[in-house]
Amino acid sequence: MQPDLLDLHVLHHFRTRSPLTHCMTNDVVQTFTANVLLALGASPAMVIEAEEAEQFAALADALLINVGTLTSPRAQAMRRAIESAVAAGKPWTLDPVAVGALAFRTRFCQQILTLKPAAIRGNASEILALAGMSAGGRGVDTTDTAASALPAAQALARQTNAIVAVTGEVDYVTDGQRTRTIPGGDPLMTRVVGTGCALSAVVAASCSLPGDRLDNVAAACGWMKRAGSVAASQSAGPGSFSGAFIDALWNLEAQA
Numbered sequence: 576m577q578p579d580l581l582d583l584h585v586l587h588h589f590r591t592r593s594p595l596t597h598c599m600t601n602d603v604v605q606t607f608t609a610n611v612l613l614a615l616g617a618s619p620a621m622v623i624e625a626e627e628a629e630q631f632a633a634l635a636d637a638l639l640i641n642v643g644t645l646t647s648p649r650a651q652a653m654r655r656a657i658e659s660a661v662a663a664g665k666p667w668t669l670d671p672v673a674v675g676a677l678a679f680r681t682r683f684c685q686q687i688l689t690l691k692p693a694a695i696r697g698n699a700s701e702i703l704a705l706a707g708m709s710a711g712g713r714g715v716d717t718t719d720t721a722a723s724a725l726p727a728a729q730a731l732a733r734q735t736n737a738i739v740a741v742t743g744e745v746d747y748v749t750d751g752q753r754t755r756t757i758p759g760g761d762p763l764m765t766r767v768v769g770t771g772c773a774l775s776a777v778v779a780a781s782c783s784l785p786g787d788r789l790d791n792v793a794a795a796c797g798w799m800k801r802a803g804s805v806a807a808s809q810s811a812g813p814g815s816f817s818g819a820f821i822d823a824l825w826n827l828e829a830q831a
């Protein structure tokens with residue numbers, strides 16, 4: 576990736592505004608997600624009790640809804656949080672983990688799509704399934720390439736008015752008319768749990784920034800791609816990659 580694709584002006588906004596980011600995410604990725612947001616300068620808070628989630632969604636700058644370990648009570652709390660965020664004019668972002676592969680979460684995501692998400696970030700199989708164009712991936716992992724899911728991402732963006740990011744070996748970010756292409760990263764990013772989920776949290780936070788939302792979401796994808804490339808070049812495997820990835824996010828400007 577070229578340095579200008581790092582979108583340093585957006586990164587500057589991100590670090591100075593430090594978006595208060597309400598994460599309703601899965602049990603597997605809580606700490607990693609918070610550490611990714613902190614390394615980029617955001618302020619994460621994981622608030623999940625329904626009454627508190629409804630209250631906090633109106634106060635936070637952005638809301639992430641990630642259905643990775645969805646349960647009925649969590650779905651109810653998420654719905655209350657989304658409605659509160661929308662009423663307060665705060666952007667919310669959907670990560671449709673394993674949608675298509677499992678019926679309960681697929682129904683839930685289809686229902687909340689009507690509640691005007693600002694952005695949707697998923698892997699190729701998830702975006703294809705959410706757009707109704709395939710049956711989903713292998714659990715939380717994709718069985719499709721991001722390029723093959725680009726038409727689905729564009730259709731989903733037009734249908735929902737959300738910015739849709741479909742990620743993989745190349746990331747594509749689209750509003751249904753315009754599409755940004757973000758190469759880079761490393762396959763090691765798929766050998767550490769939570770890179771996709773954490774990216775969705777960064778996308779959620781980026782939706783609270785001023786400026787063009789398509790550019791802001793593309794910038795978020797670019798930061799994670801760059802950190803993945805740098806970390807892979809410095810690590811011996813998934814264990815050391817994880818720490819190097821957080822450090823690379825912290826040091827993004829120095830690598831530009």
Ligand SMILES: Nc1ncnc2c1ncn2[C@@H]1O[C@H](COP(=O)(O)OP(=O)(O)O)[C@@H](O)[C@H]1O
Pocket residue numbers: 697698699715716717741742743744745746759760761762764765769770771772774799800803
């Ligand atoms: N083969 C790959 N090469 C480079 N980067 C990748 C590759 N696969 C995924 N990534 C990156 O890993 C992160 C997680 O994406 P992805 O694996 O698509 O999501 P998920 O973890 O939700 O399945 C993104 O930043 C994406 O760009």
Ligand SMILES: Cc1ncsc1CCOP(=O)(O)O
Pocket residue numbers: 601603604643644672715768769770771772773
């Ligand atoms: C393994 C797993 N199981 C349920 S949620 C989850 C985490 C998925 O993380 P990611 O989508 O970032 O790979």
Ligand SMILES: [Mg+2]
Pocket residue numbers: 672673697698715771772
């Ligand atoms: Mg995922």
